[in-house]
Amino acid sequence: xxxxxxxxxxxxxxxxxxxxxxxxxxxxxxxxxxxxxxxxxxxxxxxxxxxxxxxxxxxxxxxxxxxxxxxxxxxxxxxxxxxxxxxxxxxxxxxxxxxxxxxxxxxxxxxxxxxxxxxxxxxxxxxxxxxxxxxxxxxxxxxxxxxxxxxxxxxxxxxxxxxxxxxxxxxxxxxxxxxxxxxxxxxxxxxxxxxxxxxxxxxxxxxxxxxxxxxxxxxxxxxxxxxxxxxxxxxxxxxxxxxxxxxxxxxxxxxxxxxxxxxxxxxxxxxxxxxxxxxxxxxxxxxxxxx
Numbered sequence: 001x002x003x004x005x006x007x008x009x010x011x012x013x014x015x016x017x018x019x020x021x022x023x024x025x026x027x028x029x030x031x032x033x034x035x036x037x038x039x040x041x042x043x044x045x046x047x048x049x050x051x052x053x054x055x056x057x058x059x060x061x062x063x064x065x066x067x068x069x070x071x072x073x074x075x076x077x078x079x080x081x082x083x084x085x086x087x088x089x090x091x092x093x094x095x096x097x098x099x100x101x102x103x104x105x106x107x108x109x110x111x112x113x114x115x116x117x118x119x120x121x122x123x124x125x126x127x128x129x130x131x132x133x134x135x136x137x138x139x140x141x142x143x144x145x146x147x148x149x150x151x152x153x154x155x156x157x158x159x160x161x162x163x164x165x166x167x168x169x170x171x172x173x174x175x176x177x178x179x180x181x182x183x184x185x186x187x188x189x190x191x192x193x194x195x196x197x198x199x200x201x202x203x204x205x206x207x208x209x210x211x212x213x214x215x216x217x218x219x220x221x222x223x224x225x226x227x228x229x230x231x232x233x234x235x236x237x238x239x240x241x242x243x244x245x246x247x248x249x250x251x252x253x254x255x256x257x258x259x260x261x262x263x264x265x266x267x268x269x270x271x272x273x274x275x276x277x278x279x280x281x282x283x284x285x286x287x288x289x290x291x
Contacts, residue, residue: 033122035215036135043145045121045209046137048089049074049082049097049111056081059138060088060111061209061217062119063243069098070117071110073243074207075222075234076102077162079109085254088113091145101249106192106238107222110246121209123243124216127236128152136199136221136231138208150198150230152218158232160223163188194232195219201231 036042049072050057058081060074072088079100086097088111095113102109128134130152137147165188167180176186201208201224210219210233219233 033120035122036211037215039147041215042135042137042147042209042211044091045119045211046090046139046145047072047117048139048142049078049086049207050089050142051082051084051086054087054089054142057086057142058204058206059208059221061121061137061207061220062090062117063110063121063123063217065117065119067116068114070113070115070119072113072117073209073217073220073239074109074111075220076107076109077222078207079111082111083252083254084256090117092117097254099251099253101246101251103238103242103246103249105241106234108220108234108238108242110242122216123240124212124214124218124236128212128218130154133213134197134199134218135211135213135215136197136201136205136208137211138201138205138221140202140204142204148199148201150200152212153196153198155193155195155235157191158194158223159189159191161187162190192223192232193235193238194223195235197221197231197233199231200228202228205231 036045045061047060047062048054048057049060058074058078060072060078063071063073065071079102082097083100088095088097093115095115095117098112098114100109100111132152134150134152135147136149137145140146164183164185167176167184167186171177171180171186179186197210197219199210201221205221205224208221208231209217210221212218217239218236220239221231222234223232224230
């Protein structure tokens with residue numbers, strides 16, 4: 001009888017051990033999203049994503065937090081910058097970037113930090129209706145969080161400068177001739193599907209969270225014209241696809257040996273366009289901040 005009781009006690013302890021391992025996992029995976037109710041709530045959804053010197057970077061929206069890990073959605077071109085190592089700054093503190101995953105179909109990236117940022121935001125179930133209200137929270141010019149409002153417009157195609165290529169001396173396009181003459185290289189242009197919004201942004205707004213009138217995440221800022229301007233956002237459909245399948249993209253870790261050649265060439269091109277805006281008419285620039 002005593003042996004039988006000991007066996008039952010061991011079985012019970014084994015079961016309890018299993019339960020103590022399983023229950024915390026269930027708690028952290030069933031995170032309840034809380035919708036922002038006011039401007040202060042929207043401001044708390046935002047994070048600044050920068051190099052460690054905080055002189056270059058953009059914004060991000062905190063999607064989900066667990067006791068030991070938080071997920072921030074930002075742009076691929078912001079992750080290109082912090083791949084050498086970076087930080088995420090909120091009102092709570094400054095946290096080193098732990099890892100990131102890059103989306104292949106648009107300008108999106110998911111960053112993780114090993115901390116609880118106490119934010120759980122809900123992704124909208126449907127795309128925003130054209131001309132419905134929009135709220136944007138981010139860090140233009142790497143300022144403390146700013147919240148702006150406007151409305152969603154219809155989708156459109158835009159061209160972005162994303163890289164450079166060498167000149168051949170046989171360029172015939174006026175824009176190529178301009179860049180080859182001024183900068184010694186030609187810009188690489190890529191078409192993106194975008195949705196304009198009338199909420200204003202500026203350099204540093206890249207990765208700002210875009211919310212519908214219910215307080216649900218409905219897009220992400222990724223481009224704008226030079227200076228203070230209306231924004232272009234990654235459309236909802238791409239954001240939802242990335243969030244639903246983020247685990248399918250390889251997890252990468254910051255590497256101090258990575259180079260920032262893209263950014264040095266990008267800002268030289270942006271400065272050239274400021275000097276001769278007619279030669280860059282119709283181009284949109286990704287809204288990074290750099291000094």
